[in-house]
Amino acid sequence: MAEDLVLDTAIRDWVLIPLSVVMVLIGILRYFVSKLMRSSQVPDPKIVKEGQVIVRARNLRAGANFIPPKSFRSRRVYFNNEENGLLFVPKGQAQNAQAQMFSDPNMAMDMMKKNLSMIIPQTLTFAWVNFFFSGFVAAKIPFPLTQRFRTMLQNGIDLSTVDVSYVSSRSWYFLNLFGLRGLFSLILGEENATDDTQRMMQMSGFGFDPTKSLGAEKDGLDIVQHEWALPKFEHRAEAVLKKLIR
Amino acid sequence: MAGHSDSSSSEKKSSEAMNDVPTYSAENLQNNMKVIYYSRTFMSIIGGVLAGILGFTGFMGFVLYFLVMAITSIGLIAKAKFSVHAYFDSWNRIILDGFMGGLMSFVLFWTFAYDIVHIF
Numbered sequence: 359m360a361e362d363l364v365l366d367t368a369i370r371d372w373v374l375i376p377l378s379v380v381m382v383l384i385g386i387l388r389y390f391v392s393k394l395m396r397s398s399q400v401p402d403p404k405i406v407k408e409g410q411v412i413v414r415a416r417n418l419r420a421g422a423n424f425i426p427p428k429s430f431r432s433r434r435v436y437f438n439n440e441e442n443g444l445l446f447v448p449k450g451q452a453q454n455a456q457a458q459m460f461s462d463p464n465m466a467m468d469m470m471k472k473n474l475s476m477i478i479p480q481t482l483t484f485a486w487v488n489f490f491f492s493g494f495v496a497a498k499i500p501f502p503l504t505q506r507f508r509t510m511l512q513n514g515i516d517l518s519t520v521d522v523s524y525v526s527s528r529s530w531y532f533l534n535l536f537g538l539r540g541l542f543s544l545i546l547g548e549e550n551a552t553d554d555t556q557r558m559m560q561m562s563g564f565g566f567d568p569t570k571s572l573g574a575e576k577d578g579l580d581i582v583q584h585e586w587a588l589p590k591f592e593h594r595a596e597a598v599l600k601k602l603i604r
Numbered sequence: 605m606a607g608h609s610d611s612s613s614s615e616k617k618s619s620e621a622m623n624d625v626p627t628y629s630a631e632n633l634q635n636n637m638k639v640i641y642y643s644r645t646f647m648s649i650i651g652g653v654l655a656g657i658l659g660f661t662g663f664m665g666f667v668l669y670f671l672v673m674a675i676t677s678i679g680l681i682a683k684a685k686f687s688v689h690a691y692f693d694s695w696n697r698i699i700l701d702g703f704m705g706g707l708m709s710f711v712l713f714w715t716f717a718y719d720i721v722h723i724f
Contacts, residue, residue: 367724374719420630499711500661500718525715537712540645540705 363495363524373496373527377487381534382541384479389546392475408572411437411444415575423587430584438576445576484531488514491527499523628693636691640680641702647676648706649713656717669710673703 415437422430437445492514503511503522512520514528525533651672655665677699684691684698692698 365724370720370724374716378716497715497719498723499715500656500659500665502662533712533715537708540709541649544642544645544649 363498363520365495365498369494369496373491374530377491377496377527377530378534380486381483381531381538384483385538385542386546388475388479389542392472395471395475412571412575415445415579419579419582422582422584425586426588427584427586434579434582438579443576445572445579480535487528487531494527495520495524496527496530497525499525633693637697637701640698641705643680644673644676644702644706645709647672648710652710652713653717655710655714656719657721659718659722660714661718665714669707673706 418430418433418437425433435443437443440446495512495515499511501523505522508518508522510532511522511529512524512526513532514526648669651669654672655668660668680698681688688695688698
């Protein structure tokens with residue numbers, strides 16, 4: 359291990375602390391800007407209807423054991439029968455979600471806004487960090503790492519003799535970017551909990567097909583093993599009452 | 605670190621003896637999970653600052669992280685009045701969930717506090 363570097367306290371006062379504070383403030387700003395830009399679009403009644411049907415079917419599946427077998431069967435038929443069941447989707451009627459997305463410019467616009475509110479602040483901050491603070495050591499992580507991490511932690515310093523645990527300012531920016539997520543979820547509440555990675559996942563699953571989830575729910579309902587729970591509940595009530603008497 | 609009780613908690617206890625039908629309210633369960641997530645994040649940040657100020661390096665810091673997480677688990681269990689099954693559907697929820705999620709925050713705040721106090 360190389361001998362300890364002596365870092366100027368000015369680096370702490372003018373790089374380390376300001377950079378972290380700016381990252382936090384920008385995160386908060388981004389949250390509010392994206393909140394302002396969120397347009398409240400009127401949802402398509404058909405999609406809402408399908409969603410509600412799915413919720414009802416799911417409720418039936420979850421509470422299946424609390425109703426008598428006959429009631430359960432009749433409800434299942436109501437959802438699943440092949441003529442006019444709510445979950446039954448005739449073949450060929452499934453519309454192409456991709457085409458629907460393109461037909462609705464609002465949707466694409468909304469997606470772009472979300473993307474922009476994510477990318478623009480990041481690009482700007484990165485440019486700012488690069489411009490002012492590039493090329494020197496700003497911090498030291500308190501645990502040893504192997505050489506592999508050099509490119510990750512010493513981004514912007516091309517010296518192979520510096521110990522790996524020293525972090526360049528640009529890499530400190532990246533560390534902040536990932537590590538502050540927990541703090542944001544604490545100070546901004548749950549709405550921010552859908553962080554960037556989750557948003558990415560949502561985006562990739564964007565053109566998802568509502569009829570597909572209808573089919574999946576139908577299959578799920580089909581394979582439910584119904585077992586009425588109430589006969590057993592008498593024993594349970596007995597146990598509770600006995601406990602009360604004692 | 606507020607614990608929201610399952611509305612059917614007292615019922616639930618008695619059914620533990622029976623071969624139990626899962627009677628959980630999904631929303632309450634989700635809320636409980638959220639409480640766990642928040643308390644873990646909070647504790648990992650506090651633990652990170654603590655480790656940094658105390659000047660722990662290397663292995664010791666991670667030991668402290670595990671210690672803090674264990675303390676959080678115990679605190680949560682105590683908050684659930686030691687009847688975990690009244691609030692969660694399995695022990696894993698209270699002991700393991702969000703264990704690794706807080707590590708990134710911990711490392712960041714550890715580094716931050718350590719640098720401010722000890723390096724310069």
